[in-house]
Amino acid sequence: MIILDGLGDRPVIALNNQTPLQAANTPVMDKLLAKGSCGLIDPLSAGFPVDTHTGSAALMGVTRKDLLKLTRGPVEAAGVGVDMRSGDVLLRANFATVHDDGETILDRRAGRITRGTRELAEALQDIDCGEGIIACVYAATHHRAVVRLRGENLSPDISNTDPCHLNDNFKILTCHALDASNTMAHKTAKALNRFTQISHARLKIHTLNKSARLPANALLTRGAGLAFNPENLLNRLGLRTAVISGERTLHGLARLLGFEVIENPGFTATADTDLSAKFKAVNEALEKHDLVYLHIKATDIFSHSQDAQGKCDYLEVIDKAMEVIAADNLVIAISADHSTDSNTGNHCGDPVPSLLYAPGCRVDSIQHFSETGCSQGGMGRIRASGLFFSLLDHMGRLPNYNPYDATFLDA
Ligand SMILES: [Zn+2]
Missing domain, CATH: 3.40.720.10 (Alkaline Phosphatase, subunit A)
Incomplete structure (x- = not known):
């Protein structure tokens, strides 16, 4: 074929x-x-x-x-060999450059960064997002990465934080439940928003980002999906x-x-x-x-x-x-x-x-x-x-x- x-x-x-x-x-x-x-x-x-x-x-x-x-999340996760368990939520992510305000996007792909994302991802392991939910980041090719959320009762029915717009002058979107009545999705969205804040706080002080013209100081996520076969x-x-x-x-x-x-x-x-x-x-x-x-x-x-x-x-x-x-x-x-x-x-x-x-x-x-x-x-x-x-x-x-x-x- x-x-x-x-x-x-x-x-x-x-x-x-x-x-x-x-x-x-x-x-x-x-x-x-x-x-x-x-x-x-x-x-x-x-x-x-x-x-x-x-x-x-x-x-x-x-x-x-x-x-x-x-969805794309678990597919990309399998592509980079992420350890996945039933119930994990996987998201496709971009390393991006945001303004000091932590939300205005200057470059959705951090200048199409080609080096150092593995080291940056190392600083983003076992992030406590509250309610027993732990996030890990895995670097993929160039600016691409995968975020894994692990915890009880997670739902992939959450919105993207990546505005996916060709014009880069946009803000990171707040993640929300796609179905207002889905309490698991509310919980997952809240954890992801917490992840977005913590990952920015860690990335902006990372030594690799100190001298970069377009520091990879944030992660934008999309394509959430459950690990499944x-x-x-x-x-x-x-x-x-x-x-x-x-x-x-x-x-x-x-x-x-x-x-x-x-x-x-x-x-x-x-x-x-x-x-x-x-x-x-x-x-x-x-x-x-x-x-x-x-x-x-x-x-x-x-x-x-x-x-x-x-x-x-x-x-x-x-x-x-x-x-x-x-x-x-x-x-x-x-x-x-x-x-x-x-x-x-x-x-x-x-x-x-x-x-x-x-x-x-x-x-x-x-x-x-x-x-x-x-x-x-x-x-x-x-x-x-x-x-x-x-x-x-x-x-x-x-x-x-x-x-x-x-x-x-x-x-
Ligand atoms: Zn195609």
Whole structure:
């Protein structure tokens, strides 16, 4: 299963009103399509934009019920190896720079700090947030971090303290319960507000922050979620699954689901990722695994930068690198976690172009892999779970209904 992050797009004037995939010359993918079929998939619900972790999890057999519960906090926490127990609340966090008043944000990412966050996080261990709730901070890549709240009766139904605004001149938001009647959420929000104050007090006097132009003197949080293990059909079926990606979100998702993560310093989450090494790793991983997910991030990044031509060119580079996959005996799906509109730079709810090839599979009449072609393809318009089931079915690994309960049927 090849996940080209943010693959789906909308027509762009600079590409003669074609999408980047439509405009790209992709002979390798087109050859697969000529022996297979294509269609449009909806990651969660038709028309609804999702994030990478939701769209990718949908292609990995996470049930719909769990997809709705799966927030970024626990995914990022799994990505940095946080010790998680049932009942813990995990939040995604940014080291940020705030004014001396402790709340006016000067830079949401502390100047995209690259060093010292591990030491800063060390000063933020076992923070007593009252009512027996203890907070710990774990540094991730650059300005990113994870906050873990541990205590009795915590709830993840709390608001973000990160205003998430492009303009950095904002205040840290006060955390509150998303549902006014949820007393556990009130308690959790109060603890998080206490954490925000204490962490600022400790960070502002930290020696590493003394001479910094943009001191990392505060933490902004979002995406709260409970530690949990999503149900997964691949594990239930006993399939050996691996994930090849340069992105921490995908690593976190894979660890949360119990899949093997195949890493390499050359695998990055940008266009400089070593594509030929990634595809080589796919071939190697297939010797020991039943199912291998390959995730390529840069397609999405070009869209976020509103660089449609760059995305189009990069799709041609991916296509060329894909040549090394010995397709004939494999079942191959190419899809995405969501669409990203290169006109706006935002994720959008348009369905994702997807193709499926398997020895002896049905063949449709579409010749070029694109959003337009997929709208007329043999798979029609289906949910991500449909593509996932088709892949397993073609692998001969999807038993009839009986061996497992209906949990997975709406996956
Ligand atoms: Zn994405």
